[in-house]
Amino acid sequence: MILIECPNCGPRDETEYAYGGEAHVPYPADPAALSDEEWGRYLFYRQNPKGLFAERWVHSAGCRKWFNVIRDTASYRIETVYRLTDPRPDLTRPDHGVNS
Amino acid sequence: MAEALPAHPDFLWRNPDPKPSYDVVIVGAGGHGLATAYYLAKNHGITNIAVLERGWLAGGNMARNTAIIRSNYLWDESSAIYEHSLKLWEGQPEELEYDFLFSQRGVMNLAHTLGDVRDSVRRVSANKLNGIDAEWLDPQQVKELCPIININDNIRYPVLGATFQPRGGIAKHDHVAWAFARKCDELGVDLIQNCEVTGFVKDGNRVVGVDTSRGRTATERVGLSAAGHSSVLAKLAGFDLPIQSHPLQALVSELLQPVHPTVVMSNHVHVYVSQAHKGELVMGAGIDSYNGYGQRGGFHVIEHQMAAAVELFPIFARAHLLRTWGGIVDVTLDASPIVSPTPVDNLFVNCGWGTGGFKGTPGAGWTFAHTIATGAAHALNAPFALDRFVSGALIDEHGAAGVAH
Numbered sequence: 017m018i019l020i021e022c023p024n025c026g027p028r029d030e031t032e033y034a035y036g037g038e039a040h041v042p043y044p045a046d047p048a049a050l051s052d053e054e055w056g057r058y059l060f061y062r063q064n065p066k067g068l069f070a071e072r073w074v075h076s077a078g079c080r081k082w083f084n085v086i087r088d089t090a091s092y093r094i095e096t097v098y099r100l101t102d103p104r105p106d107l108t109r110p111d112h113g114v115n116s
Numbered sequence: 117m118a119e120a121l122p123a124h125p126d127f128l129w130r131n132p133d134p135k136p137s138y139d140v141v142i143v144g145a146g147g148h149g150l151a152t153a154y155y156l157a158k159n160h161g162i163t164n165i166a167v168l169e170r171g172w173l174a175g176g177n178m179a180r181n182t183a184i185i186r187s188n189y190l191w192d193e194s195s196a197i198y199e200h201s202l203k204l205w206e207g208q209p210e211e212l213e214y215d216f217l218f219s220q221r222g223v224m225n226l227a228h229t230l231g232d233v234r235d236s237v238r239r240v241s242a243n244k245l246n247g248i249d250a251e252w253l254d255p256q257q258v259k260e261l262c263p264i265i266n267i268n269d270n271i272r273y274p275v276l277g278a279t280f281q282p283r284g285g286i287a288k289h290d291h292v293a294w295a296f297a298r299k300c301d302e303l304g305v306d307l308i309q310n311c312e313v314t315g316f317v318k319d320g321n322r323v324v325g326v327d328t329s330r331g332r333t334a335t336e337r338v339g340l341s342a343a344g345h346s347s348v349l350a351k352l353a354g355f356d357l358p359i360q361s362h363p364l365q366a367l368v369s370e371l372l373q374p375v376h377p378t379v380v381m382s383n384h385v386h387v388y389v390s391q392a393h394k395g396e397l398v399m400g401a402g403i404d405s406y407n408g409y410g411q412r413g414g415f416h417v418i419e420h421q422m423a424a425a426v427e428l429f430p431i432f433a434r435a436h437l438l439r440t441w442g443g444i445v446d447v448t449l450d451a452s453p454i455v456s457p458t459p460v461d462n463l464f465v466n467c468g469w470g471t472g473g474f475k476g477t478p479g480a481g482w483t484f485a486h487t488i489a490t491g492a493a494h495a496l497n498a499p500f501a502l503d504r505f506v507s508g509a510l511i512d513e514h515g516a517a518g519v520a521h
Contacts, residue, residue: 017414017415017416018406018414030414030416031414031416034405035405035406037360037407052506052507052508053506056505056506056508059449059505060358060448060449060505061356061357061358061505062358062360063356064347064357064359064360064361064407065347065348065351066345066347066348066361066409069407071406071407087406089361089406089407089408089409089410090408090409090410091410092406092408092410
């Protein structure tokens with residue numbers, strides 16, 4: 017079980033949260049202008065790195081707010097937690113790029 | 117059940133050093149990679165093959181699944197490839213000259229809600245139309261087939277019935293891998309363990325070789341069969357895959373007398389249970405929610421599936437958990453596999469089998485070998501190409517098979 021630090025409520029067990037997959041995937045500005053290829057990529061393709069991953073969680077059993085987490089998908093270690101309104105922290109390391 | 121296992125065999129394959137070049141390189145010596153190499157040799161006469169394995173042979177998901185085999189999928193495309201697979205399973209112990217204890221004890225999928233009942237009856241009809249053995253059982257018939265199951269209506273999700281596929285069952289997964297490995301070796305395939313692929317050599321957009329932890333090997337064609345690590349390999353080759361890697365956990369009890377005669381799966385209360393030949397109760401359920409390559413997950417997921425198991429099988433309340441573990445499953449959004457060419461020429465991918473790859477082992481090998489040998493899809497895997505994520509022709513098995521494999 018992962019211990020996740022909610023930006024509003026503090027550290028709580030993973031069971032209080034729900035997972036939202038990759039963070040920073042904006043809805044296309046002009047969806048009608050996308051090709052089938054681009055629309056397919058928006059719908060079905062997400063980064064799947066072994067290493068640091070920027071992802072969304074929601075504190076379902078607490079404040080019910082969404083926020084972002086950068087977590088290592090190999091060790092499950094959480095590197096940082098930040099609000100949706102914050103820019104993505106630059107945690108690039110020589111061995112792992114964020115979402116790469 | 118509780119029968120003696122075949123004696124542990126002596127060495128079944130050589131451990132050759134990689135040669136400078138091969139006609140085909142398969143990445144990943146799990147069940148699918150080994151079956152692919154076997155069918156390349158048997159069906160297509162290609163034997164100058166290396167199967168490269170980062171760890172040890174069949175040490176990934178092939179050693180971690182719950183060994184359930186069935187073909188009772190809803191959609192025509194899925195039932196075709198899984199039923200082909202099941203027919204291959206039925207002939208395989210003889211063909212591979214290895215008794216891997218394929219036991220067709222039947223697979224039961226329980227229904228606990230009115231919605232479940234309607235979906236299940238629909239699936240039985242769809243299966244019958246596709247020539248697949250399927251029956252709808254009422255609760256009393258469920259009880260007759262599996263006497264230890266609780267069919268009282270005083271539990272939160274009572275058993276309202278079940279679908280039953282008599283030809284489904286289980287097999288000894290590690291013996292399956294060894295059976296394929298021995299035949300591959302006899303046919304001249306090089307099985308190379310402790311050999312991690314670190315890069316792909318390309319000439320323009322065509323793959324011409326692989327870099328590995330044991331040097332560079334030239335090859336004309338490459339087949340990726342690396343399950344949870346497929347995205348990592350695809351990235352090395354310069355393209356993306358529409359999959360997410362998740363931990364999937366399973367567990368066994370200590371050895372018990374035979375009590376459970378079939379395989380019982382419940383999507384709704386979320387557990388699946390069989391009893392291995394040796395006597396352990398083998399259970400599994402759904403993935404951990406987050407992306408993960410750690411081959412482990414949270415214990416609350418284990419607790420959840422044990423709670424479901426005890427509700428369905430009160431007799432299990434005194435059984436002890438012996439061991440839990442996790443694998444890394446490669447999940448697509450339509451819960452269907454990808455057996456396909458890729459954006460890189462001569463590079464092919466077999467992935468996305470998610471939580472249900474074991475049962476597909478022979479079918480995956482058969483169709484992937486065809487795709488690698490001919491450069492084009494077999495009729496059975498044509499619907500499972502990468503281009504379905506552009507065309508929108510998804511094969512949405514979530515409703516019928518999404519969680520419990």
